[in-house]
Amino acid sequence: xxxxxxxxxxxxxxxxxxxxxxxxxxxxxxxxxxxxxxxxxxxxxxxxxxxxxxxxxxxxxxxxxxxxxxxxxxxxxxxxxxxxxxxxxxxxxxxxxxxxxxxxxxxxxxxxxxxxxxxxxxxxxxxxxxxxxxxxxxxxxxxxxxxxxxxxxxxxxxxxxxxxxxxxxxxxxxxxxxxxxxxxxxxxxxxxxxxxxxxxxxxxxxxxxxxxxxxxxxxxxxxxxxxxxxxxxxxxxxxxxxxxxxxxxxxxxxxxxxxxxxxxxxxxxxxxxxxxxxxxxxxxxxxxxxxxxxxxxxxxxxxxxxxxxxxxxxxxxxxxxxxxxxxxxxxxxxxxxxxxxxxxxxxxxxxxxxxxxxxxxx
Amino acid sequence: xxxxxxxxxxxxxxxxxxxxxxxxxxxxxxxxxxxxxxxxxxxxxxxxxxxxxxxxxxxxxxxxxxxxxxxxxxxxxxxxxxxxxxxxxxxxxxxxxxxxxxxxxxxxxxxxxxxxxxxxxxxxxxxxxxxxxxxxxxxxxxxxxxxxxxxxxxxxxxxxxxxxxxxxxxxxxxxxxxxxxxxxxxxxxxxxxxxxxxxxxxxxxxxxxxxxxxxxxxxxxxxxxxxxxxxxxxxxxxxxxxxxxxxxxxxxxxxxxxxxxxxxxxxxxxxxxxxxxxxxxxxxxxxxxxxxxxxxxxxxxxxxxxxxxxxxx
Numbered sequence: 001x002x003x004x005x006x007x008x009x010x011x012x013x014x015x016x017x018x019x020x021x022x023x024x025x026x027x028x029x030x031x032x033x034x035x036x037x038x039x040x041x042x043x044x045x046x047x048x049x050x051x052x053x054x055x056x057x058x059x060x061x062x063x064x065x066x067x068x069x070x071x072x073x074x075x076x077x078x079x080x081x082x083x084x085x086x087x088x089x090x091x092x093x094x095x096x097x098x099x100x101x102x103x104x105x106x107x108x109x110x111x112x113x114x115x116x117x118x119x120x121x122x123x124x125x126x127x128x129x130x131x132x133x134x135x136x137x138x139x140x141x142x143x144x145x146x147x148x149x150x151x152x153x154x155x156x157x158x159x160x161x162x163x164x165x166x167x168x169x170x171x172x173x174x175x176x177x178x179x180x181x182x183x184x185x186x187x188x189x190x191x192x193x194x195x196x197x198x199x200x201x202x203x204x205x206x207x208x209x210x211x212x213x214x215x216x217x218x219x220x221x222x223x224x225x226x227x228x229x230x231x232x233x234x235x236x237x238x239x240x241x242x243x244x245x246x247x248x249x250x251x252x253x254x255x256x257x258x259x260x261x262x263x264x265x266x267x268x269x270x271x272x273x274x275x276x277x278x279x280x281x282x283x284x285x286x287x288x289x290x291x292x293x294x295x296x297x298x299x300x301x302x303x304x305x306x307x308x309x310x311x312x313x314x315x316x317x318x319x320x321x322x323x324x325x326x327x328x329x330x331x332x333x334x335x336x337x338x339x340x341x342x343x344x345x346x347x348x349x350x351x352x353x354x355x356x357x358x359x360x361x362x
Numbered sequence: 363x364x365x366x367x368x369x370x371x372x373x374x375x376x377x378x379x380x381x382x383x384x385x386x387x388x389x390x391x392x393x394x395x396x397x398x399x400x401x402x403x404x405x406x407x408x409x410x411x412x413x414x415x416x417x418x419x420x421x422x423x424x425x426x427x428x429x430x431x432x433x434x435x436x437x438x439x440x441x442x443x444x445x446x447x448x449x450x451x452x453x454x455x456x457x458x459x460x461x462x463x464x465x466x467x468x469x470x471x472x473x474x475x476x477x478x479x480x481x482x483x484x485x486x487x488x489x490x491x492x493x494x495x496x497x498x499x500x501x502x503x504x505x506x507x508x509x510x511x512x513x514x515x516x517x518x519x520x521x522x523x524x525x526x527x528x529x530x531x532x533x534x535x536x537x538x539x540x541x542x543x544x545x546x547x548x549x550x551x552x553x554x555x556x557x558x559x560x561x562x563x564x565x566x567x568x569x570x571x572x573x574x575x576x577x578x579x580x581x582x583x584x585x586x587x588x589x590x591x592x593x594x595x596x597x598x599x600x601x602x603x604x605x606x607x608x609x610x611x612x613x614x615x616x617x618x619x620x621x622x623x624x625x626x627x628x629x630x631x632x633x634x635x636x637x638x639x640x641x642x643x644x645x646x647x648x649x650x651x652x653x654x655x656x657x658x659x660x661x662x663x664x665x666x667x668x669x670x671x672x673x674x675x
Binding site: 051071072073081082083090098099 | 559561566567568570583584586
């Protein structure tokens with residue numbers, strides 16, 4: 001049982017303010033991912049929860065107990081560092097046993113716990129090795145082992161997979177998800193990789209410039225991003241944006257033209273008026289290639305065949321970073337121009353300050 | 363005819379490269395030969411002769427092991443060797459302990475840390491002779507600061523000349539040697555401590571490890587290679603430390619501060635017994651050689667114990 005509650009957390013380093021009024025509730029056994037670009041404050045927030053950093057103001061509440069001023073060891077947390085922070089002079093066994101030695105656990109119990117952790121993480125035959133003799137993935141597992149033996153209430157992960165190569169990262173993602181299912185504890189995970197966030201999280205917290213942009217389930221963020229930033233950050237490849245000022249409001253709906261296509265968007269129009277500049281967001285996977293002349297023309301620069309699908313990169317109506325995902329049997333070649341069509345109900349609209357015009361679903 | 367063809371044949375590329383390499387190191391090799399190898403050989407040769415002031419113009423005789431028999435069999439020799447090792451262990455021990463304490467303090471995150479670090483340097487930066495003269499004044503019985511202070515607070519009831527008594531002279535020399543030798547040890551330890559990744563400490567802190575626990579199980583093992591190598595270097599320097607003792611006491615009073623190197627100098631230069639002096643120099647080399655071998659064996663064991671088991675990324 002462990003809930004985590006953050007109340008009005010502010011943090012500044014000297015003059016630089018890095019976190020503003022962070023409020024967040026994390027439920028028991030939830031896998032929460034803090035995601036955002038570098039410098040957004042996500043690691044600082046994690047360190048404040050761990051107790052390695054003190055918040056300038058605000059409180060950290062774990063299991064209904066205010067631990068804002070408690071040292072890390074009294075918070076019931078365990079942390080896995082980006083660099084793994086393994087003790088190079090100690091064997092794998094001693095690395096995993098380290099927290100237990102600090103806590104002066106008796107030898108028999110210590111051995112049992114270390115062996116059990118090693119069993120879970122498939123490190124039984126590596127216990128006598130030094131960290132330097134292990135592969136990246138194994139070191140990662142030792143670091144996790146060291147956090148498991150303490151039976152923490154909350155696991156904190158600080159970009160644990162960023163030092164691994166792509167293939168290993170995929171494997172470790174699955175292992176971490178399994179670990180979460182086995183241990184059934186609350187986990188807070190920091191990453192800048194939105195794929196990690198999407199695949200592992202029960203709840204994603206998107207941070208930007210020290211502020212929480214949006215909190216929600218992965219699919220919620222994917223389908224209903226509340227800001228242009230979240231829309232662009234979540235989803236791979238990134239959402240495409242097209243600017244338009246050709247806007248009209250009729251019957252409480254937003255009407256606009258993108259190229260030859262007339263869009264009728266059922267969105268909340270309270271924050272805009274006719275003629276305002278808005279951004280229309282379309283996910284690459286929601287685009288289709290039209291057989292007719294209808295649609296918006298895209299001049300294709302690069303064609304990526306990734307097996308299941310084909311990704312087209314090119315420019316559309318002045319946006320040179322446009323991207324579309326088309327079926328793998330496509331024969332489109334670089335240099336060609338294709339007409340793209342899409343369903344207006346799949347579109348997202350954002351006002352000039354980057355706020356989403358939420359769908360009204362009439 | 364065939365030799366002519368051989369001569370006309372162009373040299374292979376690797377031959378010229380080798381020649382060029384030899385040419386490049388030749389000047390350095392020559393200097394090394396004249397200032398290291400030749401004197402070493404000469405010392406070794408002299409140690410088997412009765413060379414002295416009288417035989418300076420030639421005529422020193424080869425006398426076999428006589429010098430060695432006299433030196434090792436001499437009445438004072440065992441006590442000089444014991445004293446030298448005592449001097450070395452005492453001084454190096456203090457340098458290591460003070461260096462470790464100093465480095466730990468300087469590594470801590472306190473205000474004015476930069477200034478503190480700079481203030482550690484002077485004993486090491488100031489020329490040894492000048493530092494020693496400063497200490498001579500401090501130790502002086504009549505106008506020395508230490509004696510005056512001791513009298514003022516009632517430790518002594520009159521002027522006390524620190525360098526005039528056997529015991530106090532020896533320990534005073536140790537204090538000065540430690541004063542001069544500690545800054546470098548401190549800075550090396552500090553550099554090593556700063557090389558320890560910060561997240562190791564954070565990880566241990568999250569696990570609830572106390573400051574002392576972190577120092578014992580992270581800092582010490584992490585800087586152990588530096589401690590070990592500094593201890594060896596410091597031991598050799600201290601063993602051979604000449605100018606500090608010479609300026610303070612000239613090996614006196616009544617031989618109380620005469621270490622092997624002082625004895626060597628006194629025999630060879632003051633008594634003009636070049637052969638007998640050379641013998642002592644050779645003995646110093648042998649003793650330090652044995653010491654180094656023992657030491658390197660211990661070092662090997664230590665690095666196995668604290669080793670990283672390979673290179674960590």
